[in-house]
Amino acid sequence: MNTTISRRQLFRGALALGGVVAVGGSLAACTTTETGGPEAGGGGGLLERARQQGLRIAIGNEPPYTELAPDGTVTGAEPDVVRAVAARMGIDRVEGIVSGYDAMIPGLKANRWDTIAAGLFMKQSRCREVAYASPVIVSTESFGVRPGNPENILTIADVLERPDLRVGVVPGGFEQGILETAGVGAGQIINVTDARGGADALNADRIDAFLLPTLSLRELEGVEVTEPIEDAPSTGSSAAFRTEDQDFLDAYNEELESFKTEPEFAEILEKWGFDPTVVEGVTTEELCAVDG
Incomplete structure (x- = not known):
């Protein structure tokens, strides 16, 4: 969140769970983190591949960041935002792949998924390895x-x-x-x-x-x-991408910033207990400066 999810972060999702692949904008979990998929760099870049084959996201199981329902459906604040932004980009299929937090960045680099949407909180060590989108959640x-x-x-x-x-x-x-x-x-x-x-x-x-x-x-x-811990850092999260997918990240951020101004963004965060106003004015650079 954050390892679910979550800060995150998440979790029971490291178990093998029902093998359902999302179609038409719904989101569900696959059976394993060792999924195949298009090779990195092929097919004209991530945006083109995602429009044709769907976007693969690593998720956990730490409500309210991510939540895995008994029927295998994945929801939660981060996946719901990613799904909405992806739809605006012309991506109508999003596949959730359950992972433990310690495997999320290695799996992203190994092309097991295209992005991480699990409440994986920003901090210096992570921001050196992946490229985060504009903040969606700020947490204590x-x-x-x-x-x-x-x-x-x-x-x-x-x-x-x-x-x-x-x-x-x-x-x-x-x-x-x-x-x-x-x-x-x-x-x-x-x-x-x-x-x-x-x-x-x-x-x-x-x-x-x-x-x-x-x-x-x-x-x-x-x-x-307990009350929020006064000597623990507050941080935030958003979708994380491979550094080589900067073109996709730029397009994603453009749509995300527009989406943040719409009522649906606030509705998603409020549904999961987050205050959508606390992220206003918070930057990725600021959250990436957190020690750790």
Whole structure:
């Protein structure tokens, strides 16, 4: 989001799920991250190929950034925006491919998908490897804790000061980078599969808290969500592309900026609990300056 999704980021989507391919603008998940597809650089560039064969997007399963329904349909704030912008570009088929956050950028570079639309939050290390579109989501981080927050975990500084605390993160997610950049010890950072896996680990006393975007945590039952963490960076996300697909990104950004002025953009974000006004004036360059 962000590893779902999500900040993201996402997750149960690393499992193999029903093999449905989206047609006519709908969006659904494929069975595996090892999908084939057109070779990079062929067929006149990504825009032409996507119009002819569809756009392949890597997604996770971390509501509200991305969500995988029981029937295999993929929705969520980021995929819904990508689908709307793609339609404006003459792309009427979007195929969602479920991936773990740590595999999203390698998979993009290996041409397993054409873009990442999963709440993969911008930060310096990621922005050196991929090209992000104009921001769509700006988000905060919180801890998921047991009811009453018995360990009184409210800040990253609290975790640093108490080496006995165990904090769950999704591997490869933005939150793992927050803790590592702050100097939290590796023994304190515990991998969980996704938001639900974090709640399960918390209830089983395998962790004392888990770190995810605030909105992702609010989707869970039986977990107390702290106020946004004051010493954790706020960041944002948008679709991410290969650096060599700059022509596609330019066309995508043109349509995205126009789409942001329309009621449908606000409706999508509000549907998933995001405030569409907080992204106004926020730039990709600003979010890419976040440490990590």
